[in-house]
Amino acid sequence: MAEHRLLTAHVGEEGLDTLTGYERTGGYQALRKTLGMTPEAIIEEVKASGLRGRGGAAFPTGTKWSFLPKDVYPRYLCCNADESEPGCFKDRYLIDKNPHQLIEGLLIAAFALQVHHAFIYIRGEYHDQRLTLERCVEEARAKGYVGKKIMGKDFDCEIIVHGGAGAYICGEETALLSSLEGYRGQPRLKPPFPAIKGLYGQPTVVNNVETLSTLPHIMERGGAWYKTIGCESSAGTRLFCCSGHINRPGVYEMAMGTTIRELLEEECQGMLEGSDLKAFQPGGGSMQVLLPEHLDLPLDFDAVAKAGSSLGAGAMVFMDQTTCMVNVSMRLVDFYHHESCGKCVPCREGTYFESKLMHRLEAGDATLEELSTLEDICDNMNGKCFCPLGDTATWFVMSAYKAFREEFRSHCGAAACPVRHPVVMV
Amino acid sequence: MTFTDSLRSTITALRDRYPQPRSAVIPALWAVQEEEGFISAERFADIAELLSITPSEVESVATFYSMFALKPRGKHFLLVCTNVSCALRGSDDIVERLETRIGPSGSTSADGSVTWERTIECLGACGYGPAMQLDHHFVENLTPDKVVDLLEHTENYLPGKGSAHHGKPGAHEAHEHHSEPTSEHEESDSKKSRRRSSKR
Ligand SMILES: Cc1cc2nc3c(=O)[nH]c(=O)nc-3n(C[C@H](O)[C@H](O)[C@H](O)COP(=O)(O)O)c2cc1C
Ligand code: FES
Numbered sequence: 001m002a003e004h005r006l007l008t009a010h011v012g013e014e015g016l017d018t019l020t021g022y023e024r025t026g027g028y029q030a031l032r033k034t035l036g037m038t039p040e041a042i043i044e045e046v047k048a049s050g051l052r053g054r055g056g057a058a059f060p061t062g063t064k065w066s067f068l069p070k071d072v073y074p075r076y077l078c079c080n081a082d083e084s085e086p087g088c089f090k091d092r093y094l095i096d097k098n099p100h101q102l103i104e105g106l107l108i109a110a111f112a113l114q115v116h117h118a119f120i121y122i123r124g125e126y127h128d129q130r131l132t133l134e135r136c137v138e139e140a141r142a143k144g145y146v147g148k149k150i151m152g153k154d155f156d157c158e159i160i161v162h163g164g165a166g167a168y169i170c171g172e173e174t175a176l177l178s179s180l181e182g183y184r185g186q187p188r189l190k191p192p193f194p195a196i197k198g199l200y201g202q203p204t205v206v207n208n209v210e211t212l213s214t215l216p217h218i219m220e221r222g223g224a225w226y227k228t229i230g231c232e233s234s235a236g237t238r239l240f241c242c243s244g245h246i247n248r249p250g251v252y253e254m255a256m257g258t259t260i261r262e263l264l265e266e267e268c269q270g271m272l273e274g275s276d277l278k279a280f281q282p283g284g285g286s287m288q289v290l291l292p293e294h295l296d297l298p299l300d301f302d303a304v305a306k307a308g309s310s311l312g313a314g315a316m317v318f319m320d321q322t323t324c325m326v327n328v329s330m331r332l333v334d335f336y337h338h339e340s341c342g343k344c345v346p347c348r349e350g351t352y353f354e355s356k357l358m359h360r361l362e363a364g365d366a367t368l369e370e371l372s373t374l375e376d377i378c379d380n381m382n383g384k385c386f387c388p389l390g391d392t393a394t395w396f397v398m399s400a401y402k403a404f405r406e407e408f409r410s411h412c413g414a415a416a417c418p419v420r421h422p423v424v425m426v
Numbered sequence: 427m428t429f430t431d432s433l434r435s436t437i438t439a440l441r442d443r444y445p446q447p448r449s450a451v452i453p454a455l456w457a458v459q460e461e462e463g464f465i466s467a468e469r470f471a472d473i474a475e476l477l478s479i480t481p482s483e484v485e486s487v488a489t490f491y492s493m494f495a496l497k498p499r500g501k502h503f504l505l506v507c508t509n510v511s512c513a514l515r516g517s518d519d520i521v522e523r524l525e526t527r528i529g530p531s532g533s534t535s536a537d538g539s540v541t542w543e544r545t546i547e548c549l550g551a552c553g554y555g556p557a558m559q560l561d562h563h564f565v566e567n568l569t570p571d572k573v574v575d576l577l578e579h580t581e582n583y584l585p586g587k588g589s590a591h592h593g594k595p596g597a598h599e600a601h602e603h604h605s606e607p608t609s610e611h612e613e614s615d616s617k618k619s620r621r622r623s624s625k626r
Binding site for chain 2: 074083084085086087088089091092117123124125126127128160162163164165166167168179180181182183184185200241242243244245249250251281285315317319323327328331332334335338339341
């Protein structure tokens with residue numbers, strides 16, 4: 001089965017990134033319809049759709065919305081456009097290609113939650129994308145879709161596009177809120193969850209770009225219709241960011257439940273010539289490694305979780321036989337070390353020691369005993385850090401060590417990388 | 427010297443967008459960096475005054491986020507991704523070429539035109555790697571030769587200029603799954619260099 005395009009249906013059409021172009025595809029009709037409904041009815045529709053958050057944790061969106069305490073105002077809404085998970089570039093794609101779809105989704109959510117200040121927190125590196133969004137907000141304002149009395153209805157909402165400045169941790173929702181309030185981007189203790197005490201201490205919902213971009217479709221055609229797409233535990237479509245040793249890297253929108261093999265063989269057109277799949281990462285840099293034997297797994301949150309990994313943020317990184325798992329692990333560990341916010345000791349110190357050790361191993365300087373030290377460090381981090389960043393800093397490396405133990409061991413004392421320079425036995 | 431009037435009014439306007447003024451710290455730091463090229467310690471106090479917080483609170487934010495330049499850089503800034511997806515497509519060769527041409531990560535070219543850095547942060551261009559940002563604009567499907575060309579004709583790689591591929595979608599190509607290399611020559615070059623260099 002080929003792609004199932006819903007959010008990306010009109011990509012490629014002239015002027016889609018302008019308000020006129022977007023309206024030509026039926027854009028903003030769903031908002032018009034939604035403004036005639038009650039907030040409760042909208043939340044019910046989103047619950048019925050089975051939509052689960054696309055930011056990584058796959059939490060049911062309608063359920064999250066219903067956690068907001070009644071009668072506590074003001075409430076806030078934040079779109080999480082901090083996309084920094086290694087391997088992920090779908091939110092950038094959605095903003096580049098169809099920015100008004102996101103703004104319409106944000107307004108639908110704002111109305112459902114009765115929010116008058118909605119924010120888009122976009123990572124600093126997406127400078128051009130921030131300008132695109134700012135332009136689109138102004139276009140929408142000029143048409144009366146943002147600001148006071150939206151579409152003539154008794155509903156006011158301002159949208160503020162807020163650029164970050166280079167910190168992966170700001171994708172974690174409480175760190176995002178700290179950053180938005182003007183502090184260092186460090187996570188906060190949960191509970192209280194943002195729904196109870198979020199931005200400026202008020203009830204707040206944080207949703208991913210793709211989650212919000214799905215809302216116009218659900219509101220236009222109904223939650224029940226949306227639920228017919230995809231599979232039982234994972235409704236709808238999802239954007240997968242494919243990269244690595246494949247013929248056609250890019251973003252593909254697939255119905256959930258399609259197999260990973262179809263995504264690889266049909267959309268990505270398979271591995272590069274001369275490349276055989278050795279391993280892949282199904283959810284971005286944070287997630288555990290999977291092997292060729294897992295290719296027939298469906299793109300389904302629960303099935304991939306059962307196989308010991310996660311669809312996470314929707315990245316698929318395919319690696320061939322020339323890829324050294326020690327080198328890949330070292331890069332990912334370096335990433336978490338660099339991005340650790342410094343708030344808690346297990347993460348701050350753990351990623352430091354992990355990184356030191358991985359560099360020694362990659363250089364051939366580590367001993368076999370140090371591999372047990374690596375396991376020990378990871379064991380002292382996983383589940384013991386203040387936020388998931390520290391936990392996930394151990395997931396890839398530990399899963400790779402488990403699946404490719406010999407490869408790790410053969411690096412100990414090796415003069416050259418045994419994967420890239422295999423020793424020929426005579 | 428304190429703020430120019432234009433910076434002062436820009437930051438005041440940014441501040442007034444938010445329910446609480448402190449939220450404007452990052453946007454204010456960006457405004458300074460865009461106007462002055464980097465953020466001097468003096469500006470911590472200037473921003474603090476406008477947002478009714480202390481200079482050290484501004485400093486604590488400025489030093490947390492990796493994109494703020496606290497000392498001057500060359501005219502252009504190159505940020506090269508070395509995370510996994512870019513590494514699988516040859517980012518080590520890009521780094522090596524820049525090291526030879528300019529010096530280690532963090533160096534500025536002798537004529538002051540370019541400062542470059544390698545980063546382990548994924549830039550969000552993994553399907554079009556190896557990738558870099560040139561003054562915040564994406565430059566993708568890099569090859570060592572393309573990098574040399576970029577150093578020599580930097581203006582061509584900025585938005586609205588030349589034919590080089592950059593992140594801002596210009597003519598909306600049909601469902602752009604993979605970025606098209608700009609020439610035949612580049613295609614073969616990119617195939618050649620798609621793997622990590624095999625050196626240690
Ligand atoms: C370290 C870390 C980084 C995260 N980065 C992102 C991100 O870049 N974008 C995102 O939408 N969610 C990210 N999340 C998940 C958010 O905390 C949050 O669950 C999500 O934005 C909720 O949106 P959703 O319900 O629509 O998925 C991250 C979580 C962690 C722990
Ligand atoms: S790995 Fe380089 S941009 Fe994502």
